[in-house]
Amino acid sequence: MSRGEEDRGRVLIVVSDRDPVGNADDRVASLQARLGSETVVRRGATAVEYVRELGPTIDCVAVLDDDPSLVELLAGVETGVPMLVYGETDADVDDVVPPSAGVDTLADCISREVSSDRERSELVEANAKLTALSRHANAITGCQTVEEVCEQTLDAAVDALAFTFCVVALVEGDYIVPRTSTLREENQTSCRLDEGVAGRTLQTGETQRVDDLHADEDARFRDTFRSVVSVPLGQYGVIQVVSDDVGHFGERDAEFLEILAGYTTETLSRLDRESALRQERDRLHAFFESLPVPALYVEEDPVVSDYVRCETNAAYDRTFGVSRGYERGTLDSILPTETERRLFADHLQSDEPVVGTVERAVQTGETESLDLTIVPVPSSGPVGAVYGVYNCEETRLLTSFDSS
Template structure:
C-alpha cells in the first residue's frame, strides 16, 4: 500500500510505520507530488492509498491517479473530492490501520473473485474444445493449453496410464520430457491410487519422492481412470485449494473426453465387426445412418442385395434409395427407434414381384443421430 505524505511535514512517517507495524503490509511512504506520479505508473500493484494531507490539489491529484484503488484520507477535514473513507486523525493510527486492513482485504477478495471468474470463462472455452477432440493427442494438447494459458501455470504434464506405466502425453517440461513412471510410484502413483488431489509444498520432503528435480511445489489431480494431471513450480507452498479446484475442473473434462474416445473406439470396433458380418451374409442387407438432423442415407448394401434387387442406390437419401413406403418409414422417420422391428412388404426383384420380410436392427452409435442394418428374407424362406 502507499502512504502519501505532505511535502515538508515533520513526523508524518509515523503513519506509515504505524500501519506497517499493525498490519504487516508492505507500506511505501512517498512525498507529494512523487506519490501521485508513483500511483499513475504503478497503480495496479497498490492495494490502498492513505493521504496524510488536506491540501485540496494534492488530494484531488491522488484520487484522479488512483482509479480503482481505494483512497483513505487521514485528517479532520472533509476532502474536496469524493474518497472511499475519511479517518479523523484524533482517532489514532491504530484505527486508521484497521480501516486500511479492512479495505485491503475487501479489495483482495474482490480481485480474487474477478480472477476466478476470468479463469472460469477461459476454462469454458477449453472445455468446449475438449468435447470436439478426436484423439488422445488432441485432448492432451488442449489440456496443456488450458492449464498454461487459462490458469497461468507454466510447468504441466498430463500423464496417462498404459500397461502399468505413466506416459507424459502432454507436457511443457523443457528437460526430461520422456520420463516414465511405473504405476504406484511417486506422487503420480499416489494420486492415481487414492483418486484424490495432492498438494505438495516441498517435493524434497515428500515420502514418495522418486527423482531429483528442479522444483518444489506439486499440484497433482487424478484424471478419472486414465491418468494424472500435474503442475509444478520452483516455489515452495505455491498451490492452494483454489488452484486445486481449477485444475480439478480441467481434469474432470479431460476424463470425460478420454472416456468418450474409448467408447467411440469400442463402438468402431464393434461396428467394423458388424460390417464384416454384414458383407458376408447370403441374404440382402443394407446399412443406413442419419447425422446432424439430416434425412437418413443408404450408405452400404451387400452383394446379396445387389444380386436380388439390382441397383443399390448407395449414397442416396432413404426417400430416394428405397421404392416402398414400408422401407422409407422403417429406415427414415422411424430410424431412431432402438427396437428390432420386422415388416412385411412386396417389392420388385430380379425374379419379379416378391413377398419379403425386412428387419431393422439398430446399431450403437456415437457422433450419429441413428443407424441401423436392414435384413431382407423371402417369405418362402421363412417356412
C-alpha cells in the same frame, strides 16, 4: 491473488512534504506496527508517480496528511485502488479517518479495504480465467485424437490459467507417460502407476496439492521442484502443475485445474467410446457383408436432412436383381415399397430391433412375403443407423447384439 504475489497485500503509505520528517516517521512506524500487510512509504509528488506507474501492485493507499493539493493529486489518478485519508478532506476518497479516532482505527480501516479490494480483484481474475477457459474448452471437446486433446489441454493450462510448468501424462500399460509438457526434457520421465505423486493421484482419484515436495515421501522430483498440484484425468492419466517455490499453489489453482481436467477427461472418454463403437461397427459390417441372405445398411446423412446413405450386400443384389452397392438419396428413391420406407424411417433412431413383413419382387419376377428385421447400430453421435435383414435365419445373431 489480487495485486502482486504477497498474500498479506500491499499498502502505500503517503506522507506530505510539509510533514516534519521525525513526526512523519513516528506516524508511519506506528501504523506499520499495527498492519499485517507489506508497506511502501512515499513522500509528496513521488507518491503520485508511484500510484500512476505501480497502481496495479497496490491494494490500498493511506495518506497520513490532509494536505489538500496532495490529496487532490492522488484522488485524480484513475487506478481503482481504494484510498484513505488520515485527517480531513472534501476530496473524493473511499474513507476519511479523523486523527481523534487514533491509529488503531486507521489500521482497521486499511485492513478492511485491503481485504475487500483483494476479494474484488480475485473475483475479476477468476471470471477472466473462466472466460478464457471456456474458449479452450470448445477446442478440447472438439478434438478428434488423443494427441490433439493433450496439446489443447496444455495450451489451456498455460494460456488461460497462466501456469508456467505443466505436464499432461497418460496411462500406457503399467506406466504414466508424459504426452505434452512445458517442463525441461530431463524432467519428463515416466513412472509406474503406483509411483510418485502422479501415481497417488491416479490410485486415489483425488487431487493432490503438495506445498512442500521435500516433506512428501512419495515425491520423485523433490530435488527439482518444491510444490505441485496433481489432478486425475479419470482412468486415463493426470495433469500436473509444478513450481520452484514452497506453497506456490492455492485452493483456487487446484479448482481451476480440476475444471480443465473435467473437459479433458470427458473428451478422452468420448474418444474411447467412439473407438470401441468403430470396432463393433466394423465387426458387424464384416458380418453383414458375409451374410448369405439379403441385407441393407441405412444411415442418416449428417449433412442433408431427409437424406440417407445406404449399402447392400451381395445377397441383396442377387435376390432382388439390383446392383445398388453404395448409394445416397432419400428413402423413397432407395426403397421400392412403402412398408420398407416406413420401417426404416420409424426406426433409424430406435434402441431395440423390430420385425415387419414386406411384399417384395425377387429376381425371378415373383412377389414374396418376407420378414424384414430392423437392427439398430450403436452410435456415439446424433446420426441414426440400422441394418435391415430379409428372411434371415442369422437374424437371431444380429438381434442378440447389445445395442445399448
